[in-house]
Amino acid sequence: MVHKTMVVGTGPAGLTAAIYLARANLSPLVIEGLEPGGQLTTTTDVENFPGFPEGIMGPELMANMRKQAERFGANFRNGWVEQVDFSNRPFKVTIEGEVLEAETVIISTGASARYLGIPGEQENVGRGVSTCATCDGFFFRGKKIIVVGGGDSAMEEASFLTRFASQVTLVHRRDELRASKIMQERVKGNEKIDWALNRSPLEVAVGDNGVVSGLKVRNNESGQEELLEADGVFVAIGHTPNTKFLGGAIQTDEHGYIVVKPGTTETNVPGVFACGDVQDIRYRQAITAAGSGCMAAMDCEKLLEGSMVHDWSGPVGS
Numbered sequence: 001m002v003h004k005t006m007v008v009g010t011g012p013a014g015l016t017a018a019i020y021l022a023r024a025n026l027s028p029l030v031i032e033g034l035e036p037g038g039q040l041t042t043t044t045d046v047e048n049f050p051g052f053p054e055g056i057m058g059p060e061l062m063a064n065m066r067k068q069a070e071r072f073g074a075n076f077r078n079g080w081v082e083q084v085d086f087s088n089r090p091f092k093v094t095i096e097g098e099v100l101e102a103e104t105v106i107i108s109t110g111a112s113a114r115y116l117g118i119p120g121e122q123e124n125v126g127r128g129v130s131t132c133a134t135c136d137g138f139f140f141r142g143k144k145i146i147v148v149g150g151g152d153s154a155m156e157e158a159s160f161l162t163r164f165a166s167q168v169t170l171v172h173r174r175d176e177l178r179a180s181k182i183m184q185e186r187v188k189g190n191e192k193i194d195w196a197l198n199r200s201p202l203e204v205a206v207g208d209n210g211v212v213s214g215l216k217v218r219n220n221e222s223g224q225e226e227l228l229e230a231d232g233v234f235v236a237i238g239h240t241p242n243t244k245f246l247g248g249a250i251q252t253d254e255h256g257y258i259v260v261k262p263g264t265t266e267t268n269v270p271g272v273f274a275c276g277d278v279q280d281i282r283y284r285q286a287i288t289a290a291g292s293g294c295m296a297a298m299d300c301e302k303l304l305e306g307s308m309v310h311d312w313s314g315p316v317g318s
Contacts, residue, residue, distance in 0.1 A: 002090045003029045005300055006102035007074075008081055009242075012286045013276025014108035015065035016293030017300075021106075022072035024301050029102065030069065031095060032078045033109065047138065049286055058126075061286075086249045086269045104271045104303060106296045107250075107258060109242040111277040111284070115235055116148065120204030120212075128212025129204055129233050133157040134285065137164045140232045146171055146215050148201055149236035155183040157236040162192040169194045169228055171201060171217060196228060204233055241278050250274075257281050265296040273299050 005021055007014045007030045014030065021028040047055040070076070077095070085092040090101040113131035115121055121129055130136040133147075137160060145165040147158040150172035158168050170187070175198040177184055187193055199217040205227060207213035214229040241256045251259045251268040258274040260266055265273040275292035277284050 001101070003027070003100070003102040004304060005029070005104045005106065006031065006091075006093060006100065007106045007108060008093070009033065009108035009110060009276070009278070010062075010066065010076075011108060011110050011276055011289060012062075012065065013110070013278075013289040013293035013296070014106070015062070015069055016290040017106050017108060017275060017297040018069035018074040018293075019065070019072060020294055020297030021300065022069055022074040024297070025073070026301065026304070028069075028074050029100070030074050030076045031081060031093070032076055033080055045139070046135075046286065048135065081245045083245065083247055084249050086272055089271055091271065104273070104300045106265075106293075106300060107243075107246075107267075107272065107274045107278055108276040108289075108293060108296070109245075109278050110289075111239040111241040111257070111280075113235065113239050114237045116201050116237070118201055118203050120206055121233075121235070124204055124206065124212055124233075128206075128231065129235065131235050132284070133160045133234055133236075136232075136234075137161050140164050142166050143231035144229060145169070145232045145234060146196075146228055146230040147234045147236055148172070148215070149238075150174060150177040150179060151236075151238065152179045152183050153238060154236035155179045155187045157234055158187055158193055159190060161234065162190055165192065167194060168192055169196050169230065171196045171199055171215065171228065173200045173220065174198060199226070199228075239277070239284070243278060253281075255281070265292060265299050271303060 004026045005028045007018050007028050010032045018028050018030045045055045046058050046061055079095040082094045090103050091105050093100050141164045144167045145161050146169045147154055148171045158170050161168050198220045201217055203216040205214045205216050214227050215233050217226050243256045253259055258279040260274050260279050265275045267274050273296040275296035276289040
């Protein structure tokens with residue numbers, strides 16, 4: 001059986017694409033990976049997604065999107081994509097040894113935030129540990145926050161968080177930052193930001209009340225351990241796009257993000273589209289991911305109707 005369209009990934013982008021495709025009577029096959037629902041399933045309160053004035057729990061929002069896609073006729077298949085073959089249509093997608101075929105494919109596998117890998121981190125994600133200042137900064141109004149990282153992203157997160165926090169401490173394991181000079185100067189000029197350089201994070205500390213109380217670090221100069229007190233720890237050491245399974249089948253940038261034609265979701269392979277964080281190095285929000293999912297579905301539908309002229313191409317691979 002050759003499916004008209006296949007969606008790989010079930011975050012806000014993939015599920016929105018599935019909703020639009022299903023409503024267009026294209027019966028999309030949606031491939032769920034090991035973490036159905038994407039990063040929002042690890043988020044507690046989502047207060048910035050339009051339409052929910054009182055907020056909504058991340059897992060509930062994703063469950064609702066999935067039900068909406070199913071209601072219109074989307075089919076779901078759980079499994080891990082091992083490899084793809086986009087050299088000819090129909091495209092081939094191998095899931096746990098089984099080869100599935102589709103005329104079009106939408107890739108919405110997202111990007112995973114990098115974590116420190118220290119004790120107390122994963123078990124407190126959404127409960128004092130975060131990787132998204134835009135998403136969670138509001139919850140720390142008037143509180144002390146630690147930001148871990150030394151690049152531009154960490155500087156941006158720290159600057160943004162000063163809108164809410166009473167104090168932000170930047171922690172970096174080296175005594176020099178990787179961030180651009182202009183970003184460093186901007187942050188150093190902010191009176192709310194303190195510095196804890198040349199310190200290696202060891203453990204996210206939790207108080208007797210079960211709430212994050214700070215970050216244990218090692219002073220790399222003295223070798224002594226210290227506790228930096230804070231109500232929240234924001235990890236800002238980058239993201240990794242989930243594109244390894246593609247094996248160079250489509251064009252990616254030097255960081256592994258899928259390259260799309262500006263203003264569209266078209267990749268360099270006609271019939272393969274990308275949406276959400278897997279191709280978004282800038283915004284990385286649920287609402288922008290959902291919007292790009294809508295775009296991907298509409299681009300896909302136009303191609304299947306024969307009304308799309310694919311006038312952009314590039315070299316395969318990064």
